[in-house]
Amino acid sequence: MDALALARLQFAVTVGFHFIFPPISIGLAWMVVVAEYLGWKKADADYVRLGKFLGKLLAITFAVGVATGIVMEFQFGTNWSRYSTFVGDIFGAPLAAEGVFAFFLESTFMGLYLFGRERLSKGMHWFSALMVGVGSTLSAFWIIVANSWQQTPAGFHVVDLPGGGQRAELTSFAAAVFNPSTLPRYFHVVTAALVTGAFIVAGVCAWHVRRDDKLAFARKGLKLGVAWGLAFAILEVMPFGHLHAQQVARTQPAKFAAIEGLYASAPGNAPLLLFGVPFMKGPPPSPGMAAPLEIPGLLSWMAFGDFNAPVKSLQDFPEDERPPLWLTFVSFHNMVLLGVWFVAIMALAAWRLYGGRLHESRGVLKALVISIPLPVLACQLGWVAAEVGRQPFIVYPGLQADGSPFQGLRTAVAHSPSVGAGEIAFSLLLFGAVYLALFVLWLFLMVRKTRLAGEPAPA
């Protein structure tokens, strides 16, 4: 592999691994906020025990998230120096804002939450947990601003640099921050994080209830997780998933065609593909879809609110502007499938809970336990669809502030010219080994904490 391919692989590995942890941190932080609030206001020892237990899971996850996040902060400069030069005037500001407004907040109050239980008033201690939740949620905003600007750049113009090359310069901070994809993506991702946290709480409490259904903190946690999980699993699909897909259809039609599997132009409207096996090679029409299961006109309606609206297919784009097809299609469709599963399992669990029968429904409880990692998987799949769907551009084409077209910055010309394939291969292996070890340790500690939480509380 050449330096470019290795740099891309390294970025995919480091960002993919890092992105396991922030959704869990955000989701768990808000569950801790709720549990600690109930424990404090109701003076309920079960909720306090639940809060302490979830706080430990949060602390372990947060540490790995911070540790792997440091790499991201530096990697743009180390591996993608030409990209950094091109976008620094715009991308750097949200990154710095993330530090000033979010990282300081979550880190400082994380220390106060974890170590301040005996030193702070109950109200201040709860406020510390709240600030961890707020900080981590704000952090997601700024990083999504930066990433969304790569997807749908706005509020900039391109200027030539005196030393050669070009860069994007800011013309409007507000337009760059609230570029067309920021808010749809932010709500989509934050809701996904809340779903992730709820599934962990519901799942680990279901595991405890299956072993001992008298365990009061686990019963209360299960209720909390299921209620929270159902609410956000529904919101995740409708409206937020839907709104995000509509935004992609409007602003990144090539990506939309790839994730939806719309390879060939249809006369008039576009069908919604429910199932299909994409193939890339073979006689025309290729690429194509084998064994398709389609509903005519539905994609047109979902994307543009009109059964007869035309939707651009891949054939409308030159080959060198198409994203990889297989990966985008498969990741997107499996994410959607998981989203439907989240609503279904939580609806079933909520129905049983409402009827007072969830604690005896061993099958449903087991399904909740098995579902614990699935929201994390869905986040990863969504991230793959979003980032691979942006290819072959690292900054997507769009319009400059004066209305003139911007051709996009291609990934192929954005890496660091001074970093060789050998150096990247070395650091990739290094990070691969470290991350594998971290993942095993993290999982070991999470499982261990969960097991120990069921033992009688020390006097």
Add this chain to the structure above:
Amino acid sequence: MDLNTIWFVLIGVLIAGYAVLDGFDLGVGALSLFARSPEERDLHVAAVAPVWDGNEVWLLTGGGALFAAFPAVYATVFSGFYLALMLLLVALIARAVALEFRGQVAAPGWKGFWGAAFGVGSLLPAILFGVAVGNVLRGVPIAEGFAWQGSFLGLLNPYAILVGLVTGALFVMHGALYLRTKSEGALEERMRGVALRTFVAFVVLYALGTVATGFVSPFLFARVTEPLGLLLTLLLLASAVGVPVFTRAGKARLAFTASSVLIVAMILVVAVNAYPVLVVSSLGPDKSLTIYNAASSPRTLLTMLVIALVGMPIVLVYTVLGYRVFRGKTRAGQGYQAV
């Protein structure tokens, strides 16, 4: 003062904030390698556990601010220092998770391993930051168009290693002074001795470094005789004298304050003399990265200034509040506990 100069100052503030704050917890981490017992090592860890994460954010924010304000420096230097930065990142990762993981399982082997990871993961960055600064001051091969022409081994030159030893000694001394304020009895007494001995090592290394700088980068003395340069040099000397004087007099908190001022003064002296150069090119002064040729557009610098002016006062308020909550001596049983 133009926007570029304001951002030169603000980046300096972030670096100084990072060096003072993470400096002591890197130092405490390095000292934990020499703890006399597992219980004593627990105290080292507990003394920094509630605050280290907030301290490290100064580095993250500094990196983000550098990216935003001077993207050419971020892009050129970070890609140039590739392997060195990767080593630094692995050390920082090891340290971050070691702090959290160490207390989770009571088995001696587990605690020993993560204790070592915390120690080495602290000592290595304390030295590597100095090596990086040494290279930036000595000059690195940057050609036309900010093209990097250096190599990994080129970064390990004697001057840079000397500066790495300076920061290593400085942070260990700073950490010892901090730990002294947080500990009691034998550990407190031992930290007094460690601080005094590392102070001597620091003075010798810093003097050597200053002489070497005269040969390697004489422009770093350009403003020593101007009023501001002179004032800062005097501040540096005064705070350096303050460290052993207060340490001997038993004024532990004043000694830590003096060492904090010393760190800030060292950074300011370099900054004032180097201004407006950010990174020296060894291929000719016209190719150096300065606050003008490496900067973002005025609009971005202004936007960032607003962000900093709104955000940083709030950060300072709750940072001070956090330190107040955890003031006083650290005792056994505080900090991370195995369940």
